Amino acid sequence: MPRYGPPDAFELPRFAGPRTFMRLPHVRDLQDVDVAIVGIPTDGAVAYRSGARFGPEGIRSASVMxxxxxxxxxxxxxxxxxxxxxxxxxxxxxxxxxSLERSRAALAEVLATGVTTLCLGGDHTVLLAELRALAAVHGPLALIQFDSHHDLWDEYFGEKLFHGSVVRRAVEEGLVDAERSVQAGLRGSLSAAVDAEFPAQLEIDALTYEELAALGPGGFSARVRDRVGDGPCFLSFDIDFVDPAFAPGTGTPEVGGPSSREALTYVRSLAGLDFRGFDCVEVSPPYDPAGQTAFVAANACFEMLSLLALRR
Incomplete structure (x- = not known):
């Protein structure tokens, strides 16, 4: 039996106790640990609505269910x-x-123990810290990115580092193997036609949500497996992948996306891949009055943990 897990819900009710993810023990000594949930509460690089700094807290609170x-x-x-x-x-x-350097250093210490991380953002720039730490151990990873945006802009108001440029920075730094990477769920209006060409310019396989829906979970799974192969990969789940009717609490919502059920089905379709890390980002509790966005995010995290559990 694993050493660490949540308390029995028939002994301690779900609304009681510390607000950790899934009511897990808060532990820094990682001996006998397989997976560590790590919060990265920062949102200084958002282009529109802030609040993702409270994302880890919101996801943890929802995860008690x-x-x-x-x-x-x-x-x-x-x-x-x-x-x-x-x-x-x-x-x-x-x-x-x-913030990214502190995050990279902290994650490097965790990874040095052989533990897999599931990070709770935070805006999507936290991905850069995660990939910097992971690539130092595993080399360039295939990125599987659920997102309504490709995050491949070069700059914004003269700034090279913001949540809309993070994937381009990761490719430039050699952290991501672009030819093995897939983006899924892209949609919404663009600043110019050239924006739609960025993924192809970097040799990333990018699927609009319309293309993803036409493939369905089975077709998507086959396409990802053909692209990623047996190599190490990272799953990044931006909550704005989900239609804002189901997940309104995010900084840059885009209509016309998948339902929460559909989104979770796409995650489950990736069972069997060699995941070395995960994240769930861009949850903004101030724009999530009923808490439904955090519930979707917590369940997406549970599906990610399930993918890892299937390989043990």
């Missing part, structure tokens, strides 16, 4: 994995670059 067993993938996450909540990186208010 998660249970151990995934009936669709037929796996008990807690039986297969020793899980802890590591807590939050001490980010630096007002400095994205300093």
């Amino acid at each position: 998660l249970r151990n067993y995934n009936p669709l993938l037929r796996v008990d996450v807690v039986e297969r994995l020793s899980l802890v909540d590591w807590g939050d990186v001490p980010t630096v208010p007002g400095s994205t670059s300093a």
